[in-house]
Amino acid sequence: MAKIGIFFGSDTGRTRKVAKYIAKQLGELAADPVNVNKATVDDFLSYDALIIGTPTLGEGELPGIESGAQNESWAEFLPQLDGADMSGKVVAIYGLGDQDKYGNEFCDAMSFLYDTVTTCGATVVGPWPTEGYDFKVSQAVIDGQFVGLALDNDNQANLTDERVNTWLEQIKPALLAA
Ligand SMILES: Cc1cc2nc3c(=O)[nH]c(=O)nc-3n(C[C@H](O)[C@H](O)[C@H](O)COP(=O)(O)O)c2cc1C
Incomplete structure (x- = not known):
């Protein structure tokens, strides 16, 4: 089984x-990405290293x-993790949004995602700076940094691959050590 679940x-x-x-960038280190609406909690918890991604919809x-x-x-999946033990697991989070409209x-x-996995005892890696974005408020900012990689394919799609590659280099050691 691949080390990293996506x-x-x-x-x-x-x-x-x-x-x-x-997944392509990680090659054999990562399993094929799975939509959470097709995943079971057991699938999710079978990995010690996870990369999890979400868009923001509605209003935040x-x-x-x-x-x-x-x-x-995710809205239907996350409550199923209530009470799960994720201690020892390492999780990296990425999110897509639209800084211009939202x-x-x-x-x-x-x-x-951050609140749920940390409540379950996981360690979250891969915070990301807020420089380079033009937004007013984000609940995903803690201590001046995003809790994971923020991506905006509505307005900054040209920056996405480079941001992902930089972030992957940062998080890979911690994910592989999990
Ligand atoms: C109805 C709607 C509501 C949205 N609300 C937000 C929001 O509150 N915050 C944000 O950052 N982006 C918001 N977005 C932008 C999406 O997160 C963005 O377009 C994202 O790339 C969509 O990802 P997906 O194609 O994987 O669903 C919204 C988009 C739509 C269509």
């Missing part, structure tokens, strides 16, 4: 596309039926 939610496919790019919400997504997603909720959904 799980994503996606409504219009952009977060899925990034998941596939990440997780993707899922309530936020208007076409299918179930500058007061930019990439907020990363914060829900």
